[in-house]
Amino acid sequence: MDDQIPTRLMRMARDESKVRQADLASKLSVSASVLSRLEASETADAKMAKRYLEALDTSLAKEIIAFFERRWRHLDRPDFRLPEREAIWAAEQGLQKLDAFEKSGDFDPILQNPLNNLRKRLLADVDFVRHTEHGIAFIGEIGVGKTTALSFVTNLLVPDGEKKTSVFPTGSGRMTVCEVAIKIAPAYGIAVDSMTEDEIRMLVSDLVNGIATGKGGLPSELDRVIRNMADVRRVTVRARKAGEKPTTVDHLKELIDRMDDADAVIAEVVARMKLETRTSTQIILSKDTEDSMEWLSKNISRINYGQHPEFSVPERITVLLPLDALRETPYALSVIDTKGVEGTTQRADLMRRIEDERTVTVLCCSFSDAPGNVPLSIMRDALDTGTGAIEGDRICLLALPRNDEALKIVDDMGNRPDSTEEGYAIRQGQIEQQFATEGLPSVPVNFFHVDSESAQDVWEWLIDRIGAIRSAKVERIGRHVEAADNLITNADVAKTREARATIAETMRKAAERFLELPPVMRPAASNLVAEVKNTHQSSVAASVSRRGDWPQFNAAHILGQGLRRDVNLRTNDIFVRIDEAVNGLKDDFGHLADVAQFLENLCEDSQEWRKELLSRVALAGRMLYAPHLLNNAGDLWQACQDRYGEGSGYRVDVSQQFQAHFDTDADAMTTAVKVENQVKALWVQIVIDSLIASSAFTEE
Numbered sequence: 203m204d205d206q207i208p209t210r211l212m213r214m215a216r217d218e219s220k221v222r223q224a225d226l227a228s229k230l231s232v233s234a235s236v237l238s239r240l241e242a243s244e245t246a247d248a249k250m251a252k253r254y255l256e257a258l259d260t261s262l263a264k265e266i267i268a269f270f271e272r273r274w275r276h277l278d279r280p281d282f283r284l285p286e287r288e289a290i291w292a293a294e295q296g297l298q299k300l301d302a303f304e305k306s307g308d309f310d311p312i313l314q315n316p317l318n319n320l321r322k323r324l325l326a327d328v329d330f331v332r333h334t335e336h337g338i339a340f341i342g343e344i345g346v347g348k349t350t351a352l353s354f355v356t357n358l359l360v361p362d363g364e365k366k367t368s369v370f371p372t373g374s375g376r377m378t379v380c381e382v383a384i385k386i387a388p389a390y391g392i393a394v395d396s397m398t399e400d401e402i403r404m405l406v407s408d409l410v411n412g413i414a415t416g417k418g419g420l421p422s423e424l425d426r427v428i429r430n431m432a433d434v435r436r437v438t439v440r441a442r443k444a445g446e447k448p449t450t451v452d453h454l455k456e457l458i459d460r461m462d463d464a465d466a467v468i469a470e471v472v473a474r475m476k477l478e479t480r481t482s483t484q485i486i487l488s489k490d491t492e493d494s495m496e497w498l499s500k501n502i503s504r505i506n507y508g509q510h511p512e513f514s515v516p517e518r519i520t521v522l523l524p525l526d527a528l529r530e531t532p533y534a535l536s537v538i539d540t541k542g543v544e545g546t547t548q549r550a551d552l553m554r555r556i557e558d559e560r561t562v563t564v565l566c567c568s569f570s571d572a573p574g575n576v577p578l579s580i581m582r583d584a585l586d587t588g589t590g591a592i593e594g595d596r597i598c599l600l601a602l603p604r605n606d607e608a609l610k611i612v613d614d615m616g617n618r619p620d621s622t623e624e625g626y627a628i629r630q631g632q633i634e635q636q637f638a639t640e641g642l643p644s645v646p647v648n649f650f651h652v653d654s655e656s657a658q659d660v661w662e663w664l665i666d667r668i669g670a671i672r673s674a675k676v677e678r679i680g681r682h683v684e685a686a687d688n689l690i691t692n693a694d695v696a697k698t699r700e701a702r703a704t705i706a707e708t709m710r711k712a713a714e715r716f717l718e719l720p721p722v723m724r725p726a727a728s729n730l731v732a733e734v735k736n737t738h739q740s741s742v743a744a745s746v747s748r749r750g751d752w753p754q755f756n757a758a759h760i761l762g763q764g765l766r767r768d769v770n771l772r773t774n775d776i777f778v779r780i781d782e783a784v785n786g787l788k789d790d791f792g793h794l795a796d797v798a799q800f801l802e803n804l805c806e807d808s809q810e811w812r813k814e815l816l817s818r819v820a821l822a823g824r825m826l827y828a829p830h831l832l833n834n835a836g837d838l839w840q841a842c843q844d845r846y847g848e849g850s851g852y853r854v855d856v857s858q859q860f861q862a863h864f865d866t867d868a869d870a871m872t873t874a875v876k877v878e879n880q881v882k883a884l885w886v887q888i889v890i891d892s893l894i895a896s897s898a899f900t901e902e
Contacts, residue, residue, distance in 0.1 A: 342566030344542035345375025417847025545737030569603035688795035729764025762824035
């Protein structure tokens with residue numbers, strides 16, 4: 203056994219055995235005080251730990267002994283409590299066998315490539331499962347009930363009379379000003395990433411000019427923060443006499459009217475915000491403070507509404523919680539409440555969550571229109587841009603019924619359900635049909651009524667979603683270990699040489715055939731033009747005033763996503779044909795275990811190349827188009843800005859302005875050429891060169 207064993211595992215074994223400390227001390231012929239001191243320490247020496255565990259004589263105690271008697275040479279020993287520890291041990295044994303085989307006299311250099319590939323894959327998959335950090339990201343349309351559902355599911359609630367309510371500000375929508383993340387930490391606290399002073403000044407400019415001209419302004423959640431921080435609120439004055447109506451006094455409007463100079467008002471509002479004093483980045487709850495959830499609720503609300511004197515306009519709020527504050531989970535979770543979707547779903551913050559292989563994305567929708575336009579749009583985006591999120595079982599749908607909606611639904615015969623469960627079954631069938639109609643694969647679906655149903659059940663369902671992701675990795679580890687055994691015991695070197703030479707020649711010819719990409723099928727700009735029509739005009743206007751750089755509508759990001767869609771379309775058939783070529787080789791050489799594994803690795807590699815290509819293409823598009831939009835599209839932005847507030851049809855007109863710009867502007871067309879050249883270079887670098895290198899074979 204190891205020199206030192208964690209005593210927490212020893213205590214866990216004793217607790218499970220129900221043996222009293224005094225009785226165990228007697229068995230070990232030591233005093234109860236000695237055993238107490240031993241259990242209070244962090245570790246025990248191996249000899250004493252083994253005596254302790256053998257005295258318990260339980261299955262768990264024997265498992266702990268066996269676990270620490272194992273010798274690890276290639277991998278770090280995982281935590282005993284890790285559910286996948288046996289899979290990691292199997293990987294360690296596989297790596298030891300590969301190492302011994304590589305050093306033996308039976309090893310032939312022809313097997314070096316498949317051996318290295320197996321080793322690399324084992325290490326990568328073990329690295330995934332040995333870490334327990336995962337994310338759950340809630341995404342949904344504004345006002346759908348996403349934040350409330352998240353609060354109940356995570357158990358972040360505060361008393362509200364006889365009921366409980368969310369620790370976060372909730373309402374009919376537009377309550378939270380930014381993304382909120384929940385992370386595990388040693389103590390309760392709140393960390394805030396604030397906007398820069400330039401960003402805040404731009405917000406104030408939008409607000410002031412919107413009021414002064416009657417055109418535009420800010421989303422209500424940002425409007426509220428600025429007004430509170432600068433103390434220029436709208437105040438409702440109650441009626442003084444019967445028959446009178448309440449009136450609203452807008453102190454910011456009064457300031458604008460009095461000063462009659464928008465720039466001066468902007469400077470005055472920024473000065474009143476006292477940004478120089480709002481420099482705090484976090485607050486931590488004192489250990490002596492009671493009612494920790496109430497403390498969190500109060501301070502989150504004050505920061506979110508711009509009422510906390512120490513914090514500026516938040517760009518991201520992170521809520522810090524001790525592990526026992528969340529519902530029970532075997533994982534180190536971060537739960538993210540993304541900013542509500544209004545219009546385009548092609549946002550950088552959403553894409554980061556969807557692409558993350560360790561994050562489950564929860565698409566929230568109302569029950570009445572489930573699956574809803576926003577989830578459908580995100581699912582289409584995920585497929586069209588090749589994220590692998592749906593195929594990887596990382597996306598699910600959570601429908602949020604209110605009141606008795608589930609009892610009012612009707613089936614195909616026009617009949618109403620007799621129970622909520624029957625109503626859910628009817629709606630689920632309709633959701634599945636909608637997926638099929640849209641040409642989308644199914645994703646796991648659940649329903650949650652926050653007022654009457656078990657949040658624990660939904661939590662466990664989400665934890666199972668993470669478990670499914672991890673199980674897929676465990677299955678891969680098992681396949682790799684089996685492949686390692688086959689490589690060692692079943693390799694036929696002479697036939698392998700012949701097969702590898704054929705594979706190399708076949709893939710070389712394929713690389714030559716696919717060297718040139720097909721022409722552009724869907725220009726990146728067409729994606730931007732389409733998304734303008736799908737986005738709230740205030741978001742479009744905010745983006746226009748910032749030359750495309752607005753989080754809710756980032757033009758460069760949307761162009762990058764458009765480029766990614768186009769390249770996915772252009773390369774889809776090529777990747778299919780590469781797979782067909784590899785499968786044909788499997789038919790010819792699949793009886794050779796090492797060659798079959800080599801070809802399987804090639805298939806997996808091609809999918810990784812595809813993901814890397816699409817990700818790099820999107821980044822290239824964003825990085826190359828951003829300078830053009832910032833520095834060389836002034837006429838476009840001015841024309842779009844002049845159009846705002848001039849009657850209906852704003853988004854259609856802006857989309858036409860965008861289309862004309864990318865069709866006729868010289869610098870825009872030059873940028874498009876640069877982008878296409880970069881796409882071609884990435885194609886050769888990431889796919890073609892890799893295909894040749896991965897299948898290469900020499901007789902040496």
